[in-house]
Amino acid sequence: MATENKNLSEYDKATIPNAKNLRFGIVVSEWNSQITEGLYEGALEALVDCGAIKENIIRWNVPGSFELTYGSKKMIETQQVDAVIAIGSVIQGETKHFDFVCSATAQGIKDLNVLHDTPVIFCVLTDNNMQQAIDRSGGKHGNKGAEAAVAAIKMAVLGQ
Ligand SMILES: Nc1c(NC[C@H](O)[C@H](O)[C@H](O)CO)[nH]c(=O)[nH]c1=O
Numbered sequence: 001m002a003t004e005n006k007n008l009s010e011y012d013k014a015t016i017p018n019a020k021n022l023r024f025g026i027v028v029s030e031w032n033s034q035i036t037e038g039l040y041e042g043a044l045e046a047l048v049d050c051g052a053i054k055e056n057i058i059r060w061n062v063p064g065s066f067e068l069t070y071g072s073k074k075m076i077e078t079q080q081v082d083a084v085i086a087i088g089s090v091i092q093g094e095t096k097h098f099d100f101v102c103s104a105t106a107q108g109i110k111d112l113n114v115l116h117d118t119p120v121i122f123c124v125l126t127d128n129n130m131q132q133a134i135d136r137s138g139g140k141h142g143n144k145g146a147e148a149a150v151a152a153i154k155m156a157v158l159g160q
């Protein structure tokens with residue numbers, strides 16, 4: 001099912017555990033910050049809506065999506081969080097760099113989920129253009145940050 005057929009911000013709180021006793025790390029890429037800030041706000045709003053306490057949500061910034069793996073790794077190792085949300089926005093440019101950044105970031109975050117016992121949620125938009133990114137970070141298709149927040153809560157509880 002494509003995103004256009006599913007609003008990213010829709011969730012049923014009745015199916016989500018209460019997050020009041022959970023600690024979250026959110027690592028945010030500074031590349032395309034107008035997009036990543038929207039994703040962050042969507043994630044934060046959904047976490048709090050599901051019971052999370054703002055004091056239990058730690059935010060770090062990294063330069064770009066490629067650095068999300070390292071930032072998430074250090075978050076896990078030093079902050080005793082129950083889940084990490086890795087937020088990025090990669091937008092196709094003129095070259096193949098998009099492919100390498102997307103692949104490396106996805107593989108790196110996948111590897112963290114294998115190597116560590118703390119779930120890391122892949123909240124990285126990989127879009128052909130800015131409009132697609134806008135549509136998925138609070139626009140007509142909702143906010144992938146909200147989707148990631150729900151996944152973080154569910155995976156944190158699953159991992160306990
Ligand atoms: N073009 C985008 C990048 N590129 C930067 C890399 O993520 C990385 O920071 C750099 O190669 C240094 O290691 N990053 C994004 O997040 N989004 C882009 O569209």
Ligand SMILES: CC(=O)[C@@H](O)COP(=O)(O)O
Nearest residue numbers: 091092093094095097098
């Ligand atoms: C995803 C990227 O690194 C890309 O936006 C960089 O643009 P370009 O491929 O034109 O160098």
